[in-house]
Amino acid sequence: MSSRMSNDPPGTFDSPLVAAELPRARAQRRLTDIEFSLFAAIGRPRTVPPGETIFRKGERGHTMFVVESGEIHLEFGDGLPRKLIGAREFFGELALFIGDHTRVASASAVAPTRVCVVDNALFDSILEREPRLLARFMRRSFAYLVASEQQLIEHLKRRNEDLIATLHSLRQTQTLLSAANTLVRTDELTGLINRRGLYQFLETLDRGSASERQLALLLIDLDRFKEVNDELGHLAGDQALRIVAGLLAEHAGEGDLCCRLGGDEFALLMQLDHRDELETRSARIVASVRGLRLPPPHQMLFLSVSVGASFCDADADWSTWYSHADRALYEAKAEGGDGWRLRSIPNL
DSSP: OOOOOTTSOTTOOSOHHHHHHHHHHHHHHBOOHHHHHHHHHHSEEEEEOTTOEEEOTTOEEOEEEEEEESOEEEEOOTTOOOEEEOTTBEEOTHHHHTSSEEOSSEEEESSSEEEEEEEHHHHHHHHHHOHHHHHHHHHHHHHHHHHHHHHHHHHTTTOHHHHHHHHHHHHHHHHHHHHHHHHHHBOTTTOSBOHHHHHHHHHHOOGGGGGTSEEEEEEEEETTHHHHHHHHOHHHHHHHHHHHHHHHHHHOOTTOEEEEEETTEEEEEEEESSTTHHHHHHHHHHHHHHTOBOSTTSTTOBOOEEEEEEEOOTTSOHHHHHHHHHHHHHHHHHTTSSEEEEEOOTTO
């Protein structure tokens, strides 16, 4: 196996294949300031003297490591080039991404090294607190893993067992990435798209289709929701939110987006074939919620909503759309709720 030349800069090797791919790979593996601070704050510190092995190839892994200072060598064997992991870089992440992962390399310190150790429980706590940051970190990590696995496949073409295991790991990481993206975009209580998911949808929305279909926005608020929480408790309030969310999802048509903006406020972004659909669908939602009931023992509670409706100008942004619909919602609330109001927009 080739070793790093004594006059090479840190992080380079005399293997042409690794040297060609290393700059991009090291950039993907290097943590941002926020990521490094977050892992360093929650990870368990560990000092590793030169020559000490952190884990061996074939062992079951349950932790990821972040290098605070020093250097770690990953030795893969089978004639594969080794990798050098330096300060502010991480390794062993597959143990957290897919769980109970068999280590594919041995890791040992080549200099006095300080690492922080992150286990599944710590990683899950960050995922709950900072899902968007962790999704970006995982997306970049998967890109690095895919590139590394592609290189590994080239070396192991003649070894069918290793190739199958590699492809299986890739499928698992892709599934986890999809789950992480869903977590970032979904409201945990109702299962609807959340505000982040709405903004992602708006970024990809083809507003040029407005010439064929009219875009409209409904803002929906539960009436007297604070009273429900105060008198019946938050569990009853959560039930009410889930029931209304399920009904709104049923009223969403093809091309529509139903989301929970927060609290008891929902939004339904609709694409209409005819302008008079807006009044019909608004009235239908109000009437449908009026017939909803909570499960026992709160079945006597009558639910109702107020709806503010507005057409969307394709040349305006979300804040303008929201402002118009919110004014209509205010009017519906001011008249006692359990109804809807349409905000007329000039030139639409």
